[in-house]
Amino acid sequence: MIKRFLLPLFVLFSLATHAQQGTASPYSFFGIGDMKFKGLAENRLMGSVSVFSDSIHLNLQNPASLAGLKLTTFTVGASFNSAKYTSFQGTEKAQRSTLDYLAVGLPVAKRLGVTFGLVPYTSVGYRVRTVNDEGVIRKYNGSGGLNKAFIGAGYRINSQFSVGVDMSYNFGQIETTGIVYIPDIQFGTKEANTTDFNGVSFNFGGMYKTKINKKYDFYGSLTYAPESSLRLQNQRVYGLIEYVEDFDPGVVKALDARNEERTLKMPSRFSFGAGFGKERKWLVGTEVTLQQSGNFGNRFSDISSATFENSVRYSFGGYYIPNYASFSNYFSKVVYRAGFRYENTGLVVNNEKIRDYAVTGGFGFPLGGTFSNLNVGAEFGRKGTAKANLVEENYLNVILSLSLNDQWFVKRRYD
Numbered sequence: 001m002i003k004r005f006l007l008p009l010f011v012l013f014s015l016a017t018h019a020q021q022g023t024a025s026p027y028s029f030f031g032i033g034d035m036k037f038k039g040l041a042e043n044r045l046m047g048s049v050s051v052f053s054d055s056i057h058l059n060l061q062n063p064a065s066l067a068g069l070k071l072t073t074f075t076v077g078a079s080f081n082s083a084k085y086t087s088f089q090g091t092e093k094a095q096r097s098t099l100d101y102l103a104v105g106l107p108v109a110k111r112l113g114v115t116f117g118l119v120p121y122t123s124v125g126y127r128v129r130t131v132n133d134e135g136v137i138r139k140y141n142g143s144g145g146l147n148k149a150f151i152g153a154g155y156r157i158n159s160q161f162s163v164g165v166d167m168s169y170n171f172g173q174i175e176t177t178g179i180v181y182i183p184d185i186q187f188g189t190k191e192a193n194t195t196d197f198n199g200v201s202f203n204f205g206g207m208y209k210t211k212i213n214k215k216y217d218f219y220g221s222l223t224y225a226p227e228s229s230l231r232l233q234n235q236r237v238y239g240l241i242e243y244v245e246d247f248d249p250g251v252v253k254a255l256d257a258r259n260e261e262r263t264l265k266m267p268s269r270f271s272f273g274a275g276f277g278k279e280r281k282w283l284v285g286t287e288v289t290l291q292q293s294g295n296f297g298n299r300f301s302d303i304s305s306a307t308f309e310n311s312v313r314y315s316f317g318g319y320y321i322p323n324y325a326s327f328s329n330y331f332s333k334v335v336y337r338a339g340f341r342y343e344n345t346g347l348v349v350n351n352e353k354i355r356d357y358a359v360t361g362g363f364g365f366p367l368g369g370t371f372s373n374l375n376v377g378a379e380f381g382r383k384g385t386a387k388a389n390l391v392e393e394n395y396l397n398v399i400l401s402l403s404l405n406d407q408w409f410v411k412r413r414y415d
Contacts, residue, residue, distance in 0.1 A: 023123045024083060024094035026140075026391050027354060027384060029176065030298055030306040030347055032197070032230070032264070033122035033145045038341075040101065041077050041401035045362035045377040046317030047339025051221040051273040051285040053162065053207055056371045056405050058105045058115060061271075062205040062223050063164030066105060066113035066154030071371060073105040077401035086392045089130065096125065100401075111156040115166070122146040124174050135183040144174035146197070146230075154205070162207045170230060170266075171198045174299065179241065187240040194235045195299045201228035201266060212276075219275035219285065227268040227292070232299060234260040267293040277318065284318040293346035309353075311346030315339065317360065335364030337377065350388040357381060362399065371405040 028034040042057050043050045050061035053068035058075055077100040085092045103117030123145040130138045152166025174195045181188035208220035239254040273287030289312065296308040317339020326332035338361040347354040362377015379397040386392040 023081070023125045024085075024096060024127070025383070025393055026085070026126045026128055027347065027349070027393075028122075028124040028126055029140070029142055030349070031122075031296060031308070032299065033124040033174065035121070035345070036098075036123040036145065037101065037119050037121050037148075040075060040103075041362070041375040041377065041399050042337070042364065042403075044379070044399060045337040045339065045360050045375065046285070046319060047315040047341040047358075047360055048313070049273065049275070049285040049287050049315045049317040049339060051207075051275040051287055052209070052217075052219040052277075052283060056373075057403060058103055060101070060103060060115070060117075060119070060150075060152075060166075062207060062221055063115075063152040063166040063203060064154045064162040064205040064207040064221075066115055066152060066164055067111060067156035067162040067207075068154075069105050069107040069113035071107065071405040073403060073405050074103075075105075075401060075403045076102045077399070079400065080398040081395060082398075083393050083395040086386050086394070088386065088389060098123075100399075112153065114151070114153045116151040117149075119148045119150065120145055121148045121170070122172075124176070137179075137181045137188075139179040140177070142174070142176040144172060144195075146170055146172040152203075160208055160210050164205045164207075166203050168201050168203070169198070170201060170228075173197075181241075187242060190239060190241045192237045193299070196233040197230045197264070199228060199230040199266070202226060203269075215278065217275075217277055217279050217283075219277075219283075221271070221273045221275075221287065223269070223271045225269040228266045230264040230266055232260075232262040232264055234258075234262060234299060236260075262299075264297055264299070265295055267291050267296050273315070275318075280321060280324045282318065282320045285316070287315040289313040289315070291346060296346070306347060306349045308346050309344075309348055311344055313341065313343040315341050319364075330366075333366050335373075335375075337362050337364065341381075345383075349390060352385055352388045352390055354384050354390075356383040358395075373403050375399070375401040375403065 023034045025034055038044050039048045039061050050059050053065035055068050055070040059065035079100050081096045083094055101119045105115040107113045124142045126142045128140040148168040150166050150168040154164030156162045176193045178191045203225040205223040210218050212218050236258045238256040269291045271289040275283050275285030277283030291311045293308045294310045319335050319337045321335050323332040340359050342357040345354045358379050358381025360379045365374045377399045381395050383393040
């Protein structure tokens, strides 16, 4: 069943990663955009907690979890974002619908599992228009982001310990434009920036599980992603435009054009977490993620309004299943998830730290007679601040994912 879905969905997803805008946030101008990927839906609905492995779900945050796969798993996720942006100039609203990830997990041996897939990792997408008291019009537009094509493996050393690693090829393009038009002057000015980037990164993981009093389970989780590099090809064109109300008029006369090659350091990341619960019944977990983003930078060296500091994310959440083996009550088999996430993003704009926090919750609905499931939930959050001429974002993300499970590589008993 799964095989028939793979090729068309990979094609659809690869096209969508070039066409979609996953955010409308003005903060996505800085660095390489907003961090779009915060885990698969099953983890994200628990505040991005990823401290345990699951035999029928993928966990892309810790590759050691792949060792626990029992069935071939295909998963695809999407989300709908509705946000309100508040600043000293007023309030605006925006909506976006995006594909979030596509991945396949394979249990290729008794102790070994592998995965591969595609993830839009960051996203740039904003449209801003301002008019001051003198009638000067400024327009800013941005699109694109960083994508990850990844492959990973997890191996179970014994009944308690598992280790894993994944490798990602990072690629993408970001385009930003800025337009200034002064009344009673024939021409306005436009600056167009394009950045193409690529690079390779790794993520290492470990997991620990043990019984407590023969009834409860304790989980431990560690991940480490060493510092990596992105190779940037920057192009900047500055010129005159004939102003029209269209958002992006073409350049009439180019005044300056520059090409630049840069290397941007992707910061190292370390996470650790723990969980406690009863298998197939309930779990409560917490996780801390530290990122050395103090040495991170912007795409262009002359962007001086934003700096970066080391970031930290705190996650707390869990799940509850009334009775996973129930035959008479469907809702007893539903997985109920909830969580909380707080993050200092590491971005500092106009000397203000940009923070992001959210509450999450949702449901995992079994699909009749199989191990496949549909996951639905929501994330309510706030990012940034309206202080210092900045923007406060209040957002709602409606999260949807489909996880299909099947058994591959079964040896025939009869010819």
